[in-house]
Amino acid sequence: MSLLGRDFHSSLDDGSKSLLERNSNVTAENVHPAEEASGLSRMQTLIHLLKCNIGTGLLGLPLAMKNAGLLVGPISLLGIGVLTVHCMVILLNCAHHLSQRWQKTFVNYGEAMMYSLETCPNAWLRTHSVWGRYTVSFLLITTQLGFCSVYFMFMADNLQQMVEEAHMTSNNCQPRKFLVLAPILDIRFYMLTILPFLMLLVFIQNLKLLSIFSSLANITTLGSMALIFEYIVQEIPDPSNLPLMASWKTFLLFFGTAIFTFEGVGMVLPLKNQMRDPQQFPFVLYLGMSLVITLYICLGTLGYMKFGSSTQASITLNLPNCWPYQSVKLLYSIGIFFTYALQFHVPADIILPFAVSQVSERWTLFVDLSVRIALVCLTCVSAILIPRLDLVISFVGSVSSSALALIIPPLLELITFYPEDMSCVTIAKDIMISILGLLGCVFGTYQALYELIQPISHSVANATGVYA
Numbered sequence: 001m002s003l004l005g006r007d008f009h010s011s012l013d014d015g016s017k018s019l020l021e022r023n024s025n026v027t028a029e030n031v032h033p034a035e036e037a038s039g040l041s042r043m044q045t046l047i048h049l050l051k052c053n054i055g056t057g058l059l060g061l062p063l064a065m066k067n068a069g070l071l072v073g074p075i076s077l078l079g080i081g082v083l084t085v086h087c088m089v090i091l092l093n094c095a096h097h098l099s100q101r102w103q104k105t106f107v108n109y110g111e112a113m114m115y116s117l118e119t120c121p122n123a124w125l126r127t128h129s130v131w132g133r134y135t136v137s138f139l140l141i142t143t144q145l146g147f148c149s150v151y152f153m154f155m156a157d158n159l160q161q162m163v164e165e166a167h168m169t170s171n172n173c174q175p176r177k178f179l180v181l182a183p184i185l186d187i188r189f190y191m192l193t194i195l196p197f198l199m200l201l202v203f204i205q206n207l208k209l210l211s212i213f214s215s216l217a218n219i220t221t222l223g224s225m226a227l228i229f230e231y232i233v234q235e236i237p238d239p240s241n242l243p244l245m246a247s248w249k250t251f252l253l254f255f256g257t258a259i260f261t262f263e264g265v266g267m268v269l270p271l272k273n274q275m276r277d278p279q280q281f282p283f284v285l286y287l288g289m290s291l292v293i294t295l296y297i298c299l300g301t302l303g304y305m306k307f308g309s310s311t312q313a314s315i316t317l318n319l320p321n322c323w324p325y326q327s328v329k330l331l332y333s334i335g336i337f338f339t340y341a342l343q344f345h346v347p348a349d350i351i352l353p354f355a356v357s358q359v360s361e362r363w364t365l366f367v368d369l370s371v372r373i374a375l376v377c378l379t380c381v382s383a384i385l386i387p388r389l390d391l392v393i394s395f396v397g398s399v400s401s402s403a404l405a406l407i408i409p410p411l412l413e414l415i416t417f418y419p420e421d422m423s424c425v426t427i428a429k430d431i432m433i434s435i436l437g438l439l440g441c442v443f444g445t446y447q448a449l450y451e452l453i454q455p456i457s458h459s460v461a462n463a464t465g466v467y468a
Contacts, residue, residue, distance in 0.1 A: 039276035049288035057261035059314040062303025068254035071244035081293035084262045087409035094416045110136040116415040141347040146396030152383035156190040158329040201341045213338035220331040232306040239305045252447040253394045255440045260397030265405045398444030406437030
């Protein structure tokens, strides 16, 4: 394990730095200061921040609003967003303080946890401080592979609808009607169809080439979002019959989905470090996250008001069966396909150095490609075993995202600043945020697992593929 700790730190420096400079769709942990005088401008940093927070979780927010209620949902999403941004600021402050204390140019998320534990009053924690770094790295790997599994389901869901409804697709964009259709092919078939193409995609290790795919993904995502908003703002039904508050059980699913959407907590330190003027990063962070939270609330609320009880796991599955809106599914799926390789870089860059170090140079390429194939297959198997997009989003959000976004940052602040006479208000605030995150993690995970083991018909309203 000590070998892993030594190796993955150095191996990520060049790769993650390049990945951040060319694209920030991934949640990279280990990005170190650029040696060149040039850096990211405020506008470039803002674009990167927006990109790393807008993914598939955004499209699941209308169903999240359904799980929370028309009134409780937007208010809760705003509250979670504010808490998440506050925890990002905590992480920035702790990293800055620790870099000065240890005379480091830059510390990443995992290093911040390790260095803070090395100076805490508890002797056992000081001795085992490196496990703080391992824990953060493990959570990043779990979160990113969870994202990749969600991407498999998202692409398969949309591909199934596009293929099996092709003969019914027309130029007349009428609202989608409720019809129970027997799928021609199981959705797992579509997942297996996508698998070999993703295997080939992750073999591309040239980040300059991937940056071309990243640009294409951004263009297709922007175009599809414009078409989605153009549709959901038209002829919104009377929302008075929608519940203002849902049951507490479905609210737990909302919590996991909401946390899942805030994917950028691991990017705040690398982005600040890469800025030309890092002192301006707080302004960029507040502006960018304000735009993100506004987008989340608008899409989630309007989407739920538009589709009501028929809201599905991804809003793209509710769009009319006509060519203009079928193109939305195609465009967004293309964007997600290329984003898969970029999200995949984080777990690969953490795991591969350790795996390659165990073999001779002769077997390096074979082990590298084998590990990449194994990780892609792992995300595919996860998607095949649990083909419920909404529940997997909630599960990944509850387990990993809540720990990275809400639980660890307040604890990090307590450990870092406690020896320096923190105020009682700050201590109480940090404890409350961590407890809230822990409760959401535990109960959200329980509810997601409970729903996952139920028969599909148990919660068909949240299932996909039953509307035509």
